[in-house]
Amino acid sequence: xxxxxxxxxxxxxxxxxxxxxxxxxxxxxxxxxxxxxxxxxxxxxxxxxxxxxxxxxxxxxxxxxxxxxxxxxxxxxxxxxxxxxxxxxxxxxxxxxxxxxxxxxxxxxxxxxxxxxxxxxxxxxxxxxxxxxxxxxxxxxxxxxxxxxxxxxxxxxxxxxxxxxxxxxxxxxxxxxxxxxxxxxxxxxxxxxxxxxxxxxxxxxxxxxxxxxxxxxxxxxxxxxxxxxxxxxxxxxxxxxxxxxxxxxxxxxxxx
Amino acid sequence: xxxxxxxxxxxxxxxxxxxxxxxxxxxxxxxxxxxxxxxxxxxxxxxxxxxxxxxxxxxxxxxxxxxxxxxxxxxxxxxxxxxxxxxxxxxxxxxxxxxxxxxxxxxxxxxxxxxxxxxxxxxxxxxxxxxxxxxxxxxxxxxxxxxxxxxxxxxxxxxxxxxxxxxxxxxxxxxxxxxxxxxxxxxxxxxxxxxxxxxxxxxxxxxxxxxxxxxxxxxxxxxxxxxxxxxxxxxxxxxxxxxxxxxxxxxxxxxxxxxxxxxxxxxxxxxxxxxxxxxxxxxxxxxxxxxxxxxxxxxxxxxxxxxxxxxxxxxxxxxxxxxxxxxxxxxxxxxxxxxxxxx
Numbered sequence: 174x175x176x177x178x179x180x181x182x183x184x185x186x187x188x189x190x191x192x193x194x195x196x197x198x199x200x201x202x203x204x205x206x207x208x209x210x211x212x213x214x215x216x217x218x219x220x221x222x223x224x225x226x227x228x229x230x231x232x233x234x235x236x237x238x239x240x241x242x243x244x245x246x247x248x249x250x251x252x253x254x255x256x257x258x259x260x261x262x263x264x265x266x267x268x269x270x271x272x273x274x275x276x277x278x279x280x281x282x283x284x285x286x287x288x289x290x291x292x293x294x295x296x297x298x299x300x301x302x303x304x305x306x307x308x309x310x311x312x313x314x315x316x317x318x319x320x321x322x323x324x325x326x327x328x329x330x331x332x333x334x335x336x337x338x339x340x341x342x343x344x345x346x347x348x349x350x351x352x353x354x355x356x357x358x359x360x361x362x363x364x365x366x367x368x369x370x371x372x373x374x375x376x377x378x379x380x381x382x383x384x385x386x387x388x389x390x391x392x393x394x395x396x397x398x399x400x401x402x403x404x405x406x407x408x409x410x411x412x413x414x415x416x417x418x419x420x421x422x423x424x425x426x427x428x429x
Numbered sequence: 430x431x432x433x434x435x436x437x438x439x440x441x442x443x444x445x446x447x448x449x450x451x452x453x454x455x456x457x458x459x460x461x462x463x464x465x466x467x468x469x470x471x472x473x474x475x476x477x478x479x480x481x482x483x484x485x486x487x488x489x490x491x492x493x494x495x496x497x498x499x500x501x502x503x504x505x506x507x508x509x510x511x512x513x514x515x516x517x518x519x520x521x522x523x524x525x526x527x528x529x530x531x532x533x534x535x536x537x538x539x540x541x542x543x544x545x546x547x548x549x550x551x552x553x554x555x556x557x558x559x560x561x562x563x564x565x566x567x568x569x570x571x572x573x574x575x576x577x578x579x580x581x582x583x584x585x586x587x588x589x590x591x592x593x594x595x596x597x598x599x600x601x602x603x604x605x606x607x608x609x610x611x612x613x614x615x616x617x618x619x620x621x622x623x624x625x626x627x628x629x630x631x632x633x634x635x636x637x638x639x640x641x642x643x644x645x646x647x648x649x650x651x652x653x654x655x656x657x658x659x660x661x662x663x664x665x666x667x668x669x670x671x672x673x674x675x676x677x678x679x680x681x682x683x684x685x686x687x688x689x690x691x692x693x694x695x696x697x698x699x700x701x702x703x704x705x706x707x708x709x710x711x712x713x714x715x716x717x718x719x720x721x722x723x724x725x726x727x728x729x730x731x732x733x734x735x736x737x738x739x740x741x742x743x744x745x746x747x748x749x750x751x752x753x754x755x756x757x758x759x760x761x762x763x764x765x766x767x768x769x770x771x772x
Contacts, residue, residue, distance in 0.1 A: 218660070221663070221664045222663065222664075223660055223663055223664065242668070243663065243666050243667060243668045243669075244666040244668075246666065247664065247665055247666025248666070251664070252664040254660060254661070254664070257657070257658065257661065258658055259656070259657055259658065259661075260518055260520070260656070261515070261518075261656040261657075261711045262706065262710075262711050263653070263656070263657075263710070263711045263712065264710060267653070267710070267711070267712050268657070271650075271653055271654055271657070271665060272665065274650055274654060274665050274666050274667070275665065275666035277650070279647060279650075323665075327665070
């Protein structure tokens with residue numbers, strides 16, 4: 174689905190990604206972890222075409238990223254970003270409906286099919302109660318849920334998340350990630366999630382990619398890479414990885 | 430949707446009512462029933478039998494033309510204001526605060542001074558095109574000035590707009606003085622006026638409003654997404670730089686055409702979209718057409734006041750009326766922006 178080969182990306186003064194290569198196959202649930210400034214957000218912004226590629230190549234569902242038109246790209250992948258600075262008082266439902274944009278024709282009113290999709294994703298993300306509230310008047314966590322609904326309304330095979338649940342409380346986080354897990358398992362949705370929370374990643378991701386200083390430090394199935402040794406080298410911190418009995422999952426404890 | 434249709438209907442009724450009242454105001458008295466009959470005579474000649482030609486001329490060729498011009502100019506300015514606010518993510522933006530209107534007036538004055546004012550392209554006057562060039566020039570200047578480290582800040586942008594606007598106003602005054610024009614033409618360009626305008630002027634703006642307005646209405650969905658921020662819009666499938674460029678050009682074209690016939694009428698593009706958002710919400714497919722109607726109504730009312738307020742029978746520039754109404758509203762936006770419209 175996503176094929177990144179020797180990717181170099183930078184801003185005017187600094188180079189952020191230095192030779193990242195990464196293949197994500199259909200139906201994977203990948204967590205991207207790493208310390209601040211390691212290039213996680215830059216990687217996601219480059220994948221979604223916001224930041225230009227300096228060197229290397231990105232292929233999305235078989236087509237080079239540069240050759241996809243914005244609409245085509247938005248039909249292939251949806252993104253939920255971390256910070257959303259929305260200044261205009263749209264009703265939340267209107268924002269979710271905007272997710273249908275890449276599927277709509279210019280001179281066409283919203284179709285019943287679009288409305289149906291919006292209803293479905295708002296039910297999934299439990300945002301129906303916010304439908305008529307203004308996006309400028311709700312909490313950060315609620316806003317992230319609405320934007321998650323908007324991204325789901327895009328009905329793409331790939332979903333990129335950048336700290337997309339950072340402002341939610343733990344119960345909401347788990348709720349959203351369960352929805353994503355279900356979509357991933359039942360409908361083959363490919364999820365690539367940048368996360369700060371190692372333990373959240375440990376609960377839901379099946380593969381982890383650790384970035385450090387713009388390079389991939391470790392990449393593999395969670396049981397292989399989520400080790401004290403990797404965490405030590407990525408975060409320079411001593412950690413203990415313990416299995417949680419009966420779940421098949423592990424959790425990480427950092428030592429004081 | 431139903432709400433927008435309702436608002437549209439209300440505005441339509443209000444516009445017709447206002448037009449009717451405005452037709453009856455003026456030094457030459459015309460009875461209300463005569464106005465009605467004269468209007469109907471546009472559909473069927475027989476309605477105006479028995480009404481003298483002076484009344485007929487004044488109602489249909491002076492007052493009705495001016496009413497239509499007010500509607501077109503006001504609608505155009507409000508529409509552009511809504512676009513500038515959305516594209517620049519700036520609630521304080523409008524053709525006037527951004528200096529675009531003054532730029533347009535400068536372009537038009539320059540064209541007139543150089544004798545290009547009477548040129549026409551395929552029968553459509555080139556004056557609005559000169560105004561359009563001036564508008565784009567001013568917008569580009571403001572954009573360069575308003576940028577700090579590659580980022581555009583709402584307040585610096587408006588500050589830059591005021592600087593450019595003041596500077597170009599001075600040039601308009603200078604050009605007009607050099608041309609030995611009277612003070613009144615300077616006032617016309619800087620404060621705006623519809624005095625002495627007729628159907629030819631309506632014909633002058635209308636094509637540009639239709640082209641620009643059509644482009645803008647066509648991009649209502651993209652405008653919605655741009656309002657969520659550049660990155661959001663891009664990730665949702667909008668070709669941001671292209672759409673933004675197209676919208677800015679269209680809004681400047683509409684502004685330029687309006688200013689070419691009316692001079693600089695301030696605050697209409699600022700006030701109207703904000704008021705309309707309270708009524709029909711922020712979705713542009715509702716906001717844009719409603720702003721068009723509301724802007725037309727506002728300028729019609731302001732122009733009617735401008736030509737009837739002074740007891741001596743003299744006319745005020747219509748920009749005076751809109752500024753007196755709009756200034757306090759602008760202050761309100763500045764003071765309450767954190768609560769209602771975070772910058």
